[in-house]
Amino acid sequence: MSVANRSLEYREKVDAVIVGAGVAGAILAARLSAEHKKIVILEQGPNWQLGDLLSSQIWSRRLKWGGAPVELKGAHPAGHSFNMGWGSGGSAIHHFAQWPRLHVEDFRMKTLFGRGVDWPIAYEDLRPYYDRVQEQVGISGDHVREPWRPPGEPYPLPPLKSFKQAEVLANGFQNIGLRTGPTPLAILSQNYKGRAACLNDGWCDAGCPIGALAQPLLSDLPTSLANGAELRTQAAATRVLLSGDGRRAIGVEYIDHSGTPKRQHADVVILANNCVQGVRLLLNSATSHHPHGVGNSSDAVGRYMLTHFSAGLAGMFDIDMQNHLGTTGSALIGQDAYARPEGSYSWFIAPAHKLSDVLGIANVDEVLFGSALHDFVRRAAKGLGSITAVGEQAPRAENRLILSGTKDAYGLPIARWDNALDTREQTLFATMRAEGLRALKAAGAGQLWASERWVYQHIAGGLRMGAGPADSVCDSYGRCHDMPNLILAGAGLFPTQGAVNPTFTVHALTQRTADHLSEHWGSYAI
Amino acid sequence: MSTANPQRRAVLKGGSLLTLLYSIDGIATLLSPREAHTKAVALQALSPVECRTLEAIGEVLLPGARSAGLAEYVDYQLSIDFGDCLLAARVVDVAPPLAAFYRAALASIDAAAKRTMGSVFATLPAEAQIVFVKTMATSDPPGWDGPPAPLVFYLLRSDAIDVCYGTAEAYERLGVPYMPHLLPGTAW
Numbered sequence: 001m002s003v004a005n006r007s008l009e010y011r012e013k014v015d016a017v018i019v020g021a022g023v024a025g026a027i028l029a030a031r032l033s034a035e036h037k038k039i040v041i042l043e044q045g046p047n048w049q050l051g052d053l054l055s056s057q058i059w060s061r062r063l064k065w066g067g068a069p070v071e072l073k074g075a076h077p078a079g080h081s082f083n084m085g086w087g088s089g090g091s092a093i094h095h096f097a098q099w100p101r102l103h104v105e106d107f108r109m110k111t112l113f114g115r116g117v118d119w120p121i122a123y124e125d126l127r128p129y130y131d132r133v134q135e136q137v138g139i140s141g142d143h144v145r146e147p148w149r150p151p152g153e154p155y156p157l158p159p160l161k162s163f164k165q166a167e168v169l170a171n172g173f174q175n176i177g178l179r180t181g182p183t184p185l186a187i188l189s190q191n192y193k194g195r196a197a198c199l200n201d202g203w204c205d206a207g208c209p210i211g212a213l214a215q216p217l218l219s220d221l222p223t224s225l226a227n228g229a230e231l232r233t234q235a236a237a238t239r240v241l242l243s244g245d246g247r248r249a250i251g252v253e254y255i256d257h258s259g260t261p262k263r264q265h266a267d268v269v270i271l272a273n274n275c276v277q278g279v280r281l282l283l284n285s286a287t288s289h290h291p292h293g294v295g296n297s298s299d300a301v302g303r304y305m306l307t308h309f310s311a312g313l314a315g316m317f318d319i320d321m322q323n324h325l326g327t328t329g330s331a332l333i334g335q336d337a338y339a340r341p342e343g344s345y346s347w348f349i350a351p352a353h354k355l356s357d358v359l360g361i362a363n364v365d366e367v368l369f370g371s372a373l374h375d376f377v378r379r380a381a382k383g384l385g386s387i388t389a390v391g392e393q394a395p396r397a398e399n400r401l402i403l404s405g406t407k408d409a410y411g412l413p414i415a416r417w418d419n420a421l422d423t424r425e426q427t428l429f430a431t432m433r434a435e436g437l438r439a440l441k442a443a444g445a446g447q448l449w450a451s452e453r454w455v456y457q458h459i460a461g462g463l464r465m466g467a468g469p470a471d472s473v474c475d476s477y478g479r480c481h482d483m484p485n486l487i488l489a490g491a492g493l494f495p496t497q498g499a500v501n502p503t504f505t506v507h508a509l510t511q512r513t514a515d516h517l518s519e520h521w522g523s524y525a526i
Numbered sequence: 527m528s529t530a531n532p533q534r535r536a537v538l539k540g541g542s543l544l545t546l547l548y549s550i551d552g553i554a555t556l557l558s559p560r561e562a563h564t565k566a567v568a569l570q571a572l573s574p575v576e577c578r579t580l581e582a583i584g585e586v587l588l589p590g591a592r593s594a595g596l597a598e599y600v601d602y603q604l605s606i607d608f609g610d611c612l613l614a615a616r617v618v619d620v621a622p623p624l625a626a627f628y629r630a631a632l633a634s635i636d637a638a639a640k641r642t643m644g645s646v647f648a649t650l651p652a653e654a655q656i657v658f659v660k661t662m663a664t665s666d667p668p669g670w671d672g673p674p675a676p677l678v679f680y681l682l683r684s685d686a687i688d689v690c691y692g693t694a695e696a697y698e699r700l701g702v703p704y705m706p707h708l709l710p711g712t713a714w
Contacts, residue, residue, distance in 0.1 A: 045609070055706030058612050058692045066609035069621040082617045086609065201705035209707050324702050355702070356692040358617060358684075367663040369587045369683060370656065377691060381700045 014038040015525065017252050017266035019237045019281065022090020023503060024489035024510045025272035026220035031514040033227035037521075040230045040264050042254050044273070045087030047233040050217055053093065053207025057357035060206035063087065063094040067236070068408035070276055074399070074418035078307045079456035082358060084274055088233060091274070092215040092503060094205045096329030097186040098348060099139055099504035101130050104150045105339035106498035109394070113341050116394045116496045117304075120467045121476045127152055129508035137214035137507070138192040141184035148335035149184075160189045160198055163322035165385050166331035166350035172443025173334055173349070176435070180349060183333040186214035186504070202352025204328035205359075232256070237277075238412055239285045240269060240486065246289025248526075249486040255410055267525035268485045268517075271463075272510075275305070275492030279401045279462045280415040295480040295488075298469045302401035306393055306461035306497045309421060309429055309454035313436040314364045314386040315445025321385050326352035328359075330388070335499075337435075343428045344392040344499040347436075353384060364449050385445065389432035390457060392499040393425055401462050421454075429454045458502050463492035477516040478509075485524050489513060546602045559595025559689050562602075571604035571625050572597065576632045582648035583635060584686045586655045587679075591686035599689050604628060614684035620677075627673060631682070634672025635662075641669035 016032055018025045021043035033039045044067055054060075065084035072078055085091030105112055107119040131153040141155040159182030170180045187204070188197045198212040211218050225231060234257035241251040241263060251265035271278045279302040283293040293301050334347035354360045361380045368376055393399075399420065403413035421429070433450050440448055466472020469481035478493055480486040489510050491502045517524060545556045548567050557565065569577055577597045584591035603613045608622040615624050635658075636646040643654050650658065661667045662679040672678070690696060697704040 051708065054708050055704075056692070056709075058688050061612050061614070061617050062610065064617045066611075066616070070619070072619055079619060081619050199705070199707075201703075201707070203705075203707060324705075355696060355700070356684075356687045358614065360687070360691070362687040362691050363684070366680060369659060369663070369679075371589055373588055374590075378700060381702050 013251075013265040013267070014040050015266065016040075016268040016270055017042065017264045018270040018272055019252060020090065020271070020273035020277075020490070021088040021216065021221060021231060021233070022085055022272065022274070022490070023092045023216055023220075023506050025090075025270070026216035026224060027507065027510045028270055028272060028489060028514055028517070029224035029229045030220040030227070031518060033224045033229040035518060038228070039224065040232065040266070041224070042235040042237050042252060042264065043088050043231060043233045044236040044277075045085070045233065047231065048087045048089055048093060048207075048217060050209045050211070053209040055201075055203045055206055057206060057354050057360060060094060060357070063207055067277070068412075068414045070414060071404045071406065071416040072419070073416055075420035078305075078417055078419040078459070080276065080417070080459070083457060083459050084276070088221060088231065089216045093207050093217060095215070095503055096204055096327065096501070097213045097503070098329040098333075098501045099134075099184050099186045100333060100335075100346065100500040101150055101152065102126070102498045102500060102505050103148070103339050103344075106344075106496055109496050112339075115343075117466070117471075119476070119495050120465055120472075123150055125476075126505070126508045126512065129511045130504065133504065133507045133511060137186050138188050138195070139184050139186055140182075140189035142182050145181035146184065146333065147179065147181065148338055155184060157189045157192060160185060160187060160327065160331070161200055162331040162350065163200075163325045164319070165321040165323045165326070168317060168319075168321060169349050169385050169387060169439070169443050170332055172439040172441070172445075173347070175442035176438050178334055178336050178347075178435075178439065180332040180334045180347070183330045183348065185327060185329065187327055188212045198327070200325050200327070200352070202324060202326060202328055202354060236410070237273065237281055238410060240271070240281065240294050241265070242285075242287055242289065242294065246287060247483065249294070249483055268487060270487040270489060272489040275459055275462045275490060276401060276415050276417065278488065278490065278492050280403065280413075282463075283403050284412050290482070295473050295482045295486060297482050298471060298473060300464065300471055300473050302462050303397045303399075304395035304461045304464050304495070305399045305401055305417060305419065305459070306395055306494060307419065307459050308390045308457045308497070308499065309393060309425060310391065310457050311389045311429055311432040311436055311451065311454060312386065313388070313433065313440060313448070313450040314384055315440035315443065315449070316379060316447045317383045317385055317443075317445055320382045323350075323353045323382070323384055326350065328352060337431075338499060342431075343394075343424060345389045345428060345432050346499045348388045348390065351386060351388075353380075353386070355381065366451075385440070385443065387436050387439065389436055390499050390501075391425065391428050391432055391454070392497070393421065395461060395464070395496060396422070458491070458497065460491035460494040460497045460502055463488045464495045465493045466495065477513045479524075485526070487513065487517070487524070546598065558693075559599040559602075560593065561595070562598035563593060563595040567598060569597065569601040572601045572628070572632075575636075576629060577601070578648045579632045579636055579646065580628075580682070582655070583659065583682055586659050587683045588686035588690050590690055594689040596686055596689050600628065600685050613681075614688070615681050618681070620681070630672045631678040634670055634675070634678070637671060638667045638669040642667065
């Protein structure tokens with residue numbers, strides 16, 4: 001079906017149309033709708049409810065990317081679908097809720113280490129938002145036992161309960177001279193603001209229906225809807241609509257649930273879909289005024305994509321590690337190897353294990369099969385301990401999203417992502433892997449498993465913020481340099497992403513944008 | 527989408543976590559993959575030859591996968607929309623339509639087995655099947671002409687793991703508490 005060949009239905013103009021019902025879109029919708037702005041949210045995937053979050057690793061795959069494929073190319077093709085969400089709540093409804101802050105140094109990588117670029121803002125600019133968000137959502141942790149954490153208010157809740165696996169593995173790290181502390185988790189260790197505490201049953205990535213894990217279905221999306229915002233799901237944005245002179249965004253064209261092309265006009269257009277689809281949407285919106293894509297006068301749209309390369313390791317112990325208990329992410333964090341010239345990495349230690357799925361026990365030894373695999377699962381179900389190191393990838397212009405020659409079901413080019421790690425990053429992976437093996441041995445593990453090859457977690461960049469249009473797409477509030485009423489939100493704005501999970505920073509950054517939009521609405525919605 | 531009010535802890539009483547919806551004699555019927563296999567339900571996406579190859583290699587990858595309903599599980603998932611699909615292939619960036627990937631993979635297994643060992647995979651001696659699968663784990667077997675064999679190995683193995691270990695029954699068998707909040711089943 002060609003968009004051009006179908007008639008369009010025009011809808012009433014609203015104050016803001018938001019593409020994407022994940023964390024960033026939900027935060028902005030909640031804030032603007034509370035201020036009596038008329039808001040429409042367009043979400044490509046289904047309209048999930050808490051009651052849809054079934055306790056099954058198999059069923060959890062419905063929550064992951066189900067839209068147009070992404071071509072993964074380059075010397076070291078990245079991973080996409082596992083990291084992305086599909087439907088209301090976005091990737092946050094299956095995220096692990098590990099919420100470390102970016103470090104002070106992450107904002108000044110070019111100045112300190114000659115690598116990448118500095119952010120146009122400093123840690124101190126985001127610090128009040130980190131503090132505000134952690135109080136709102138209820139982060140469990142212990143800032144004293146997390147000595148690497150940058151300045152900020154103590155966490156509002158104590159750490160979650162930990163189990164034998166964490167105790168054993170912490171000893172291993174201690175035995176090789178490395179510190180560990182409770183992972184800061186956006187998961188409630190106690191009842192908090194009417195929400196129930198975690199039951200330590202390890203279903204985080206299948207979606208937490210009891211409300212212990214912070215995600216948009218709990219608060220920001222229902223708040224938005226209660227305030228009068230309209231959520232249209234199965235609505236795939238295909239183009240940003242521009243004024244005749246190409247100077248302003250006037251709305252978004254999309255395909256609705258029935259396959260009909262429609263347009264939603266608005267004073268302000270906010271792209272809060274994930275960074276891959278955000279880039280694709282801008283590039284697919286090219287016009288005669290913007291022949292290389294909307295917001296792309298800098299040629300920066302799609303460049304400087306970021307992901308984390310990670311090393312996963314496991315060891316077998318001859319005791320009951322209670323490894324079915326806890327959270328999907330980890331019980332402990334270690335950041336002794338952070339903010340160094342050779343690069344940063346973080347350890348995430350002692351996750352709750354499930355038997356099946358990509359990260360399940362049965363996939364620890366990926367070449368094992370036959371009755372030996374059954375034997376392994378039987379032993380590992382009690383005795384496995386595992387750790388993961390997450391390494392920092394530096395931004396490089398050639399790690400880039402462009403439009404592919406392949407088209408989706410609507411006749412629009414899909415995204416192509418070229419990715420490669422440089423020599424420093426490959427060396428860092430080897431360091432992480434070797435250190436992990438030492439820690440597991442020092443913890444008393446018998447047989448060890450360590451992947452020879454990294455895997456990827458988290459996706460950011462491609463829409464990076466900066467001081468001006470020379471090498472960035474938007475300012476630190478997400479305002480597009482080329483178009484004053486086009487706002488970008490989410491991890492795509494990150495100039496660098498350190499070696500920590502991005503969701504806390506997305507929250508903080510988006511709250512900052514929300515404040516700015518609220519205070520300066522008149523300058524956006526002219 | 528369901529609007530059910532989530533419970534703090536669902537009560538698990540032997541229910542399957544992996545049910546497929548079939549029409550049997552015109553009546554909508556929920557079956558686990560194992561039940562679908564026992565009832566020999568008609569497959570929708572895979573041919574009888576593809577089914578035979580899938581079951582044969584699944585049984586080598588993880589003994590018990592055939593009777594656990596591997597072919598019925600995969601066939602069902604290949605016959606529904608990609609956005610609803612539950613196969614591991616979805617989350618490791620295999621481009622839809624997934625049926626095309628599986629058909630190419632199963633055809634490659636048989637073609638390579640026949641070319642180098644003289645017989646399609648299902649009729650190879652057990653020892654030859656193991657040698658073939660062991661090669662697939664790390665590289666393309668001689669004569670291979672399809673998606674990368676290690677990826678095929680990984681995904682078929684994941685499917686076998688799903689039907690053998692992705693269910694509450696498997697956890698119970700191993701003595702691991704399943705501890706669900708919400709059980710699938712009614713949402714179909």
